[in-house]
Amino acid sequence: MCPGFFTYISGEITMPVATHLPDHSKACTKILLVDNEPNNLLTLQAILQDPDYHLLQATSGRQALQLLEENEVGLIILDVRMPVLDGFETATLIRARHTNPRLPIIFLSRGRLEANHLDRALSLGAVDYLTKPVEPVVIQAKVRQMVDLYVQGKTMQAKLDMLYGEDEVDILVVGSNPSALLALQSILQKLVGARVRTARSGDQVLQLLLLQEYCLVVIDVDMTVIDGFELASLIRRRQELKGIPIIFAATTARTDEDILRAYAAGASDFIVVPCPAEILLAKVGAIIDMARRSRLLTRQLRKIEELNRNLQETNRLLEEKHQEAETAQKQLLHTEKLSAIGKLSASIAHELNNPLQGILFFLKGLQKMELLADEDRALLDTVINESNRIKSLVRNLQDFNRPSSCRKQPVNLHESLDALLLLFRSDFRTRQISVVRNYAAELPHILAVADQIKQVFLNLLANAMDACPQSGGVITINTRLEDDRVAAEVKDNGSGIKPADMGQIFQPFFTTKFDVKGTGLGLSISQDIINKHQGEMKVDSHPGEGATFTVLLPVKGGDPAIGR
Template sequence: MLSNVQAKLLIVDDLPENLLALEALIASPGREVHKALSADEALSLLLQHEFAMAILDVQMPGMNGFELAELMRSTEKTKNIPIVFVSAAGRELNYAFKGYESGAVDFLHKPLDMQAVKSKVSVFVDLYRQRKTLKEQLDALERSRQEQEVLLKRLQVTQSELEHAVRMRDDFMSIVSHEVRTPLNGLILETQLRKLHLARDNADAFTLDKMRAMVERDERQIQSLIRLIEDMLDVSRIRTGKLSIRPAQFDLAQLVRNLVDSFAPQVAAADCTISLLADEPVLGIWDEFRIEQVVSNLISNALRYGGKGPVEVTVYGHNGWARVEVRDHGIGISKENQLRIFQQFERVSGSNVVAGLGLGLFISEQIVAAHGGRIEVESALGDGATFRVSLPL
């Protein structure tokens, strides 16, 4: 509502009685009249308030009304305030022309016509209120536009995230179906082969040595399926904040020593060598199962991507931290890929190796972070990779 906009009016005259009379004439609800007995006093008020209009007496001691008007027009804060001059001088002095040159919008002669003064003040007050209301509306529109821009950007980000999530889901389902199918196909083929031998009463196919080999093959396929399922369960636990950590004291060097020994069949299958440097015990309080999971994943990756080169594992303590480093001499990881390999379902691109869900490093980083540690990678394309796990003792 325009009537709700408070309008401030400035009247300047060196005679107090003139100020009182003019104030009584133009005062009304919704208007706030400020009086000044000199140009200097008026300037002080102009710096403090925003005025709808100013009524200036021309003839004042010191700085006169024309000079005050010129100063107002040269100042950014006051240059748009409508100025009405009032003078008791005769019309023959041509003050009106000089007043308009100084930037006035009107010129009144004393004695004042009360109705004319009231009418002119009402016009300028209404214009001021309309201008203020319009500015408020424009400001509100600008705020609304900015809010809509922010919402649009959020929607675009959300849409991008949803599209990425859909792509990840599709990729995940494709990877899972492939990874699960591989051990299942092995089990199915083994089962069909045994059924065929049984149907033909081929007892030679079930000698002790052959049965032992069958069990070992079955066990490898079943362990692959269990590992896939456990990875997917761990991701679910991480997302819901339910990844369990059960700390207890143990020797990290001994754990890694046992783990390296257990990898002998995989090392032989990868046609490479693995070495361990763990001269001193490294005692700390961690979740033994989870730390074994992390180191096992790093060694598996080193064998997978190592290009039959040697794998070097080092365990040591340093300044209150336990360190495990796993280095391979394989394809290496580009700077770009180093930024994303710890994300879900990400694997090193540009290699022919596609096995795995791309969850190992993501899960490993979450486990290490849950222990207050960190996992880092140093690598260059064609120059292998070193993964370093740091755990607070």
């Protein structure tokens, strides 16, 4: 036979016996091979020869169960067709007795796959079902996958143990024989981190289990008054106690019917005492290890849930900040656009001013002519008045866009308001907004930076216009003298400011205008300007009654210069 090839004889896998065996001195994953034919075991051993595997062999189901009692196995490869105990019966006992309910099993069967075999295999927790003859590369790949998963699980558990240490666990030993209880207690107390308590009656057991969390209950089958099977049934009836593992202990050998009855009652294992302390400690230790793993996983899940909650809160805050950043970016772009429009309007005003001066000069020359009829002279006066209005509008645009001198000077507040109203005249007419001016008869000049004060009232008038209804809007401007301060009110008849927004309207970038119509900076900048003038800005609003903004400025004006 050529090296590297396999032949199939009578439906069995055959190949030469390995000339060398793996070194088991280092940690290897133990794989249990179960087949009643020695030749098949030799063939599997040759196919699965690997330094990472330690192959155990059993020629019967009972021998396989014995090897599982003595070894920690990571995978079982189990032949279905065996005498006495077939593969399915062996797997059933393994599932009933072994402390690891997820121990992977791969079934092997000669000939074609029978209809119910796959269902039985899957019901017993099989990870695969292969029919002979089997391609060596197939079974090698499947075994490697299972071993890798087993090793990863062990590595993860070792890391968890190093991270959290071993929790203390409580074990309850139940029996009516004092000497047997003492013997079991003395052996189990050798387990690291285990506290052992005893009980002699069923009522006492239920009380203890309900008062304290136990990771394991060891019950003597031969208890008096109520035997171990009945006590286990009582425990399992309580919903809160269903998950507690139970080991049955008997002082004499038991029949298979007793063992099956124990597992039907929810037992995790069945032992005959006295038994070697090593076997008892191995069985109980495996269950305690599972309990510790369960606690660790529960603790990890709680931490993960807490981390998820924190992560969700962080994501929510990040989303809010992201939305705020997007809004700020849009508002910044809008502000830059307004700045560009302002510069463009100043340029246009400059370009309009020169030809406008020529037109006015020509019109005033015509006005001095004696030959004009009265009707023509009236028409010419109207044209000159409108041209002068355009000239005032252009001058106001130039004044507004001229860089601030930041120097205070006497300012006639009424003239400043009238100049701004002239700028809004067209918009007010389009929106059908009427303006009511209640000016004080005599209002002293204020000492202020004129263009900055205009900017404040420009913002207030623009906000009032936006707040007015589509038709029938009214903006009222009131001025008065309050002690040594001039007061100016801008009032609209809009829907008012929501109470929830009242505390935020002076915050930078806060706006209630849709589609970034506003930058959210107007009121913030206006309040800053008024504060620098040692003044005060107040707002009064009620839903459905509009809003009133009041600006109070000192007559004397304080410092002669103000920063930009």
